[in-house]
Amino acid sequence: MNYSTLKKTVALSFASLMAVGAAKAQTTSTDSTTMSTTSSTTTGTAKVFGGRGQYKTLSFGINAGILSPVVATGGVHDFTDKNIELGYGASLRWQVAHSFGLQLDAHGGNVSGDNFSALNRTRDGFRDYDTRIWSGTLSGVVNVATIDYLRRKNAINFFITGGAGMVWYHPTFHVADGSFGEYLNDDGSKHYVKSLVIPVGAGVKFRLSDALALNLGYTQNFTDDDNLDALKRGYPSKDKYSYGYGGLEYTFGSSSKPNLDWVNPVAMMYDELYDAALRQEVEALKGRVTNVENAVNDLKKDSDGDGVSDQFDKCPNTPAGTVVDGAGCPLKLPDTTAANTAEAYSNIQFDFDSSVLRTSSYSVLDAVSADMRSNTSKTVQLDGYASSEGTAAHNIRLSKDRANSVKTYLVNSGVEARRIKVKGLGETNPIADNSTEEGRVQNRRVEFKQK
The missing domain is CATH 3.30.1330.60 (OmpA-like domain)
Known part of the structure; x- marks a missing residue:
């Protein structure tokens, strides 16, 4: 693939996606500031501590981007030059909480490099390589800074990912004299090497609607082998590759349920606190408490001060100082x-x-x-x-x-x-x-x- 053409295409695609995401995020933010503080449309019918069943939690996404044999954190690449190749993938995510989800990813594409900047365009007898890869991974996705005190509903989520899985790859290469080589099985069929892979990444998500989002991200993938580039040089390091991507994600579920990925707990607690039905219940409870307090005060009331409350006083309004019995009636005491x-x-x-x-x-x-x-x-x-x-x-x-x-x-x-x-x-x-x-x-x- 022509490197210059691919670079221009990917750059134009990313710029377009960023513009759409930013415009939609701006619209969402602006709209959210004009909503009534008690509007049920901002959080649906969801309640604090109401359980995960009141939300949409299952999402499917597709993505495309660029694969590179090097990663941002550095490391050894066995060839002098790296190439940029097309990558693509799909994901299935279950949002466990508003800040955490589990995601299955499947990716494919090519990783390649060459020694064209080396002397005689060769190094260690190799001119270039091109490796076909497929991977499947399970990762945890952590939403960062999901509590927003400025807007009722989040419009942008930042996230980090980490997980593990398997990568299958088939290296092909050219040696110094230009001869083509590849990994083959004994029967002559293509041999795919299987290896453990650890993906670690970060990204940003833009809310296009409650169900649709634009994702931009970058993932570093660390393999447990040293022959992803067809050359095992015996270094202590293992081969690695990176994937920068953009994609769309759709969340399944009823439109009456909010998307758990975009929940803002601060807004939810505010809405529940000022819910009209809840406030009516609180006022009714206050009235019942007042009635109980009044009843207790009535039981304690002793109008004539004889030590027997009015509720049990059978002889009310006895003169002050009168000695009475347990029923509040005057006692007839002997003279002596x-x-x-x-x-x-x-x-x-x-x-x-x-x-x-x-x-x-x-x-x-x-x-x-x-x-x-x-x-x-x-x-x-x-x-x-x-x-x-x-x-x-x-x-x-x-x-x-x-x-x-x-x-x-x-x-x-x-x-x-x-x-x-x-x-x-x-x-x-x-x-x-x-x-x-x-x-x-x-x-x-x-x-x-x-x-």
Whole structure:
């Protein structure tokens, strides 16, 4: 192939593709700045953390460009001069995330070079070579700087690639006297050498539409052999070649789904935050929270200040300072304070194997409550007891439950819990004979110890 003609053709093609891509990217950028901040067309129906299924993720591309036996990072080339040849390929990519994808590539073309600038146009007995290559590789594609704070949707993506695969190549060559040679099998057919190849590259992608993109890139390919150029010189380095290309890529999928390759997470989070339905849900939630807070305040409200909330106060609007029972009604106390105190702290009796208060105990408990609320420095210890039936461990639990039942009643009537201590003493300290039912009835009790 004529080198000058090929160079001009490739240069003109690249210039045309760049112009189209830049013009389209400019249009996309301009259009995106005029979109409403809540428009669903910019990100489709996709939501943050909504999963990959809400996007288009599968793309197919074709490309063409130039192959060279040298790479930009340098290295040894066994011939004095390199040639530029046509290369072409196709790709299939699965976009795993907005910043990363997996891509299968297939490439073909020719790699060639010569010794025409050497003395007698030969070197090591070779004049030139021309190697036909085919390759298949799997690479990871990383989109760089995909978060855009200036535009709602990306118009240009920069990417880097790296992977591994296989290359098959058939070298042909001319020796010093002009004779033609090639790699052949024993039966005379063309022999294709198989080798591991490591492609590493970078490029830029221009968004032409949500489904169509223009790719420009450069890949360095490192082989695991030293005879890609038909000459194995025994150097420690391996042969390599580069591929500069331009191509188009189409992403399959429903037009209602956005392309994951062009997602801007900043715009998505902004749209979701200002989504009308979400804001309505938030406002409704605020209303429900307010209702709960109001209900709690109503439960705590005590209009007459008697220590019993309005929800449970059966005698509202009692005068200030009135001693009331657990229902908020005034207590009728005996005139003699000493007698009242003695009656108030009488033992509380319980039924067999029960910690439920008897209704007959309420008058004593109300008197205790009234006395303790009028004497705020007074504290009391509740000692719970049981008769001798049952195991000792069971009677300890039962006696403590009985003491706690008394405490709960007093606290609900307005006595501070910190002023009441409880103990479960089981069947110890009987006040009557446990061998008779009359004695056992007296032993099922809670005693008050005033402090």
